[in-house]
Amino acid sequence: MLELATKRKTAVSTGISVPVLAGLVAAAVFLAVGSLSSGTFAQQTVSGLSQGAIFGSLALALVLIYRATEVINFAQGEMAMATTYIAYQLTLWHLSYWLAFFLTLLIAFVLGVVVQVVVIRPVQHKSVIAVVIITVGLFILIDGLVTWKWGADLKFMPAPFGNTVYHAGGVAISRQDIGVFAVSILSVGVLWVLFQFTKLGLAMRAAALRPAAASLVGVRVDAMLAVGWGLAAVLGAVAGLMTEPTQFLQPTMMQAVLLYAFAAAVLGGLESPAGAVIGGLALGVFLNLFGQYGKVGGYYLGTSELRLPIAFVILLIVLLLKPTGLFGRKQVRRV
Numbered sequence: 001m002l003e004l005a006t007k008r009k010t011a012v013s014t015g016i017s018v019p020v021l022a023g024l025v026a027a028a029v030f031l032a033v034g035s036l037s038s039g040t041f042a043q044q045t046v047s048g049l050s051q052g053a054i055f056g057s058l059a060l061a062l063v064l065i066y067r068a069t070e071v072i073n074f075a076q077g078e079m080a081m082a083t084t085y086i087a088y089q090l091t092l093w094h095l096s097y098w099l100a101f102f103l104t105l106l107i108a109f110v111l112g113v114v115v116q117v118v119v120i121r122p123v124q125h126k127s128v129i130a131v132v133i134i135t136v137g138l139f140i141l142i143d144g145l146v147t148w149k150w151g152a153d154l155k156f157m158p159a160p161f162g163n164t165v166y167h168a169g170g171v172a173i174s175r176q177d178i179g180v181f182a183v184s185i186l187s188v189g190v191l192w193v194l195f196q197f198t199k200l201g202l203a204m205r206a207a208a209l210r211p212a213a214a215s216l217v218g219v220r221v222d223a224m225l226a227v228g229w230g231l232a233a234v235l236g237a238v239a240g241l242m243t244e245p246t247q248f249l250q251p252t253m254m255q256a257v258l259l260y261a262f263a264a265a266v267l268g269g270l271e272s273p274a275g276a277v278i279g280g281l282a283l284g285v286f287l288n289l290f291g292q293y294g295k296v297g298g299y300y301l302g303t304s305e306l307r308l309p310i311a312f313v314i315l316l317i318v319l320l321l322k323p324t325g326l327f328g329r330k331q332v333r334r335v
Contacts, residue, residue: 020326024278031285039170044288050177051246052284053184058239058254058261059268059276060188061232066270068208068228069124071131075138077258079115080236081251082142083108084244085150087237088157097158101241105234112233116226124225147251155249160241180242187238188277191231195273204228259308260284263315269325279326283311 035042058080065073073079083104090100119138123130161179165172195201206214207224215221243257264283268275287307294310318326 020322027282035171039172040292041289042171043173044292045285046171046173046181047177048285048288049281050181050184050284051288052264052281053181053188054239054242054257054280055260055264055284056277056280057184057188057235057242058257059265059280060191060273061235061239062261062265063270063273063276064228064232064235066265067273068225069120069131071128071135072262073232074132074135074258075115075142076232076236077254077261078139078142078146079108079111079233080240080243080257081254082146083111083233083237084240084249084253085146085155087241088150088155088249091157097160101160104241105237108233108237109230112230113226115233116229120229121222121225143251150251152251157244157249159245161245176245180245184238184242187235191235192273194231200227256308260311263311266315266325267318269327272325272327275325275327283314286314287311 031045035045058076061076061080062072065071065076086107087100087104090103091097095103115138119134120131123134159176161176164175166175166178167173195205203214203219204224204227206217207219207221208228211221214224239257239261240254243253247253260283261280264279265276266279267283268277268279287310290310291307
């Protein structure tokens, strides 16, 4: 099992090419110089990192499931939305926001495991299209159940970080942006530690890489896949709860975020967890800066209506130049 996981780690670590690494360094230098020279640029960068962290955490959830099943979970956003409504219900029962937050993460984990065991496992070895149809069905089912239980009208949750705004060198940075970024990145960091330094994480990586070989050395592959779905649901819950302060709670709140997360995952590489996070951060910053400075002939191209099309234009360009994504690597099959 250790050998399997080590091979996987080596494959991921060598996925980034020199041009991509140089591009990332150049982008970081550009953002640093721009932030030092312009307060508006710095403010948009910080806000973009906050949004990008949400995209990255949900993109990582997509990557976790894709690595294990080679299928995109189209219900990931709706599962995140549903768990956010669960947190909302807990606050209605007079629980504090952060107690409701952590209870929701626990509930999300159980929900993810149950979905994998009850709905996904019976069809996961039959065909990829069967799993895709199941996830689309889950999307519709969850959306309908949430609308039936809580209605489609806008809901409001307590502000987790308050409305305080800090000023540093003429740059206004809200506590909300800092809090959203910190919580999203912390959740990703905890997951990384789990995968890198625990026996559970080692077993999950081996099960995702070579399930048949992993089962021969004692790894309970089905159990590891269920845990993977549970952890993906937890990341989705974090993304949903961090999205809610920036918009109203409603059944459609995560649909656009899921599309951004999908774009981020493909941008970074569907086989690369690190690529998903970096892709999310890059996409969030770019969309914010483009919304501020993207102007042609007196017209702003970065309006809210064009954010999603622009994200997919970027995705299309990357796929044309590097189909495996920025951090992906070509797979060689021997026949």
